[in-house]
Amino acid sequence: MAAISRDEVAHLARLARIEMSSEELDHLASELDQILHAVDRVQEAAKDNVPPTSHPLPLKNVTRPDVVVASLSPQDALSGAPASDEQRFKVPQILGDAE
Amino acid sequence: MALNYDGVIEKYEPTLGLEVHVELNTNTKMFCGCSTEFGAEPNTQTCPVCLGLPGSLPVVNEVAIESAIKIGLALNCSIAPFSRFARKNYFYPDMPKDFQISQYDEPICVNGFLDVEIDIDEGTKSFRVEIERVHMEEDTGKSLHVGGATGRIHGAEYSLLDYNRAGIPLMEIVTKMIPGTEKYAPQVARAYVTELRDILRSLGVSDVKMEQGSLRCDANVSLSPRGSGKLGTRSETKNVNSLRSVERAIHGEMIRQGNLLENGERIIQETRHFLEESGETRPGRSKETAEDYRYFQEPDLVPVAPEASWIEEIRATLPERPSVRRKRLQAEWAVPDKEMTAMINAELLDTVEATVKLGADPTKARTWWLGEISRVANEKEVEATSLMNPAQVAEVIGLVASGELTDKLARQVVEGVIAGEGSPREVIEKRGLKVVSDDSALMAAIEAAISSQPDTAQRVRDGNIPAAGALIGAVMKATGGQADAARVRELLLNHLGQGA
16 A cells, blocks of 8 residues: 555645646655655564654753853844844745645 | 624534643754744754755654653643654645644653633533653754745645744644533633643743744534434634634634534534634635554663653642642732732733732732733833833832831832832932921921921911821921931921921
């Protein structure tokens, strides 16, 4: 059975606002399916006595003190932005299609 | 015919749900050391972590954890011995990472409650609001939509993003469904947010300023036909920026839904925006389902597992609950209801209490803060507490009590302190405002008044006591208002043979 359907890929593409052609969907659905099947092998190792983890190290309560450190200058912060205006990141209109 | 509110209540039962987001007042953001100061120039408080630049790693702010535990304990929640962060993925540029770090199925606090009281015609009525969870997350950046209708998403040509706010610690406090509030639903919603705000303020964990967005409320409401036993479809109203708006939004939404149902239409589960001017709501962006957010555990952060002993330490430091404290202070100070409400609404309760703690009479302290000082504050459009501090007010009250100042002089001292002339003592010194308590000096002024108004003096001698007013007035004028009028009266009447 496929681990991910073509419809699910189309849905994810929509959530990520990525336009995909029918051919691209076919192609990607099959590729993602293979990847997911490969990752599925982890499940074989994860027996009942192996608790799920979200972190490779057995750490907890790693915190930092509430002390201000220097921020980037706005110039540096914006230096990687494709576009900026009024010292802000400029992005294309969003959600227009959803409303 | 369209149903009004009473008509809706007659046919439908409301169920409420309230989600409150509160920004913590930590110095730094949730996962990085950027400042959280409000009102800074755009994008001056960002770093690789809160901009989501590659290779950066978040680290949890320890004070934010402590604040979350405080909030949970104050809301009678259990504190989870183990909780984790999760990524909430969504495509919207208010988070540069393209996800928000939040908590999903392992929140830090669960299963609490908050009892609230509302005023009804027959007195007060109490409701228990059950708390589902309190979880930690980070605030989003601010978007400015340009083109089309200014500030609105709809029709915008492009958006400008300021990420100063992105990453500020945010607590989300979610109630369980609140049934049984009946016609009081809007009032209960308001009372809950008010009580929550007061508690958060007393804990010192947030500025809780709704108008600045440090406290935000999403109000969910649904209606079900009476006796149907079925829960209706809910709407979620955002942009509710004041306590009054919480009440109005629920009220307006109940009328809207009631009329839709009455016309046989379906309620759509959606996010709506509250419109301050009309008290109505309009549809917002269509809600993505929880699945669409593709939550998964945040791999860059380790679990939060607070020690039980630390939780108990925090519990021991919790302040008295504000509503309990208000009742206690009202009884201790013997304040009438109306004045108590005025003091709370003016947000001067803490200030008055601080003044009383410095030895001032509660009634006098209240009168100064709510009277003269608030009057000047209103004129200047500033906070009363920015004009004087409790120690100064207590000092003035003390000087009146000891007879060193009259009420009239005290007002001049207050005026001087507000004008920045220094402490009460310094103002008295500079303005020469001491009460003339030297009887011989007063007698000289009395003699002078009598000799300038011999006829009046004679009338007093003949028993016309009210006539003494003119002479007392002359003495007060001669001493520049610095005499104790009661003492002047006593000396004058004695002198004219009319002493008691």
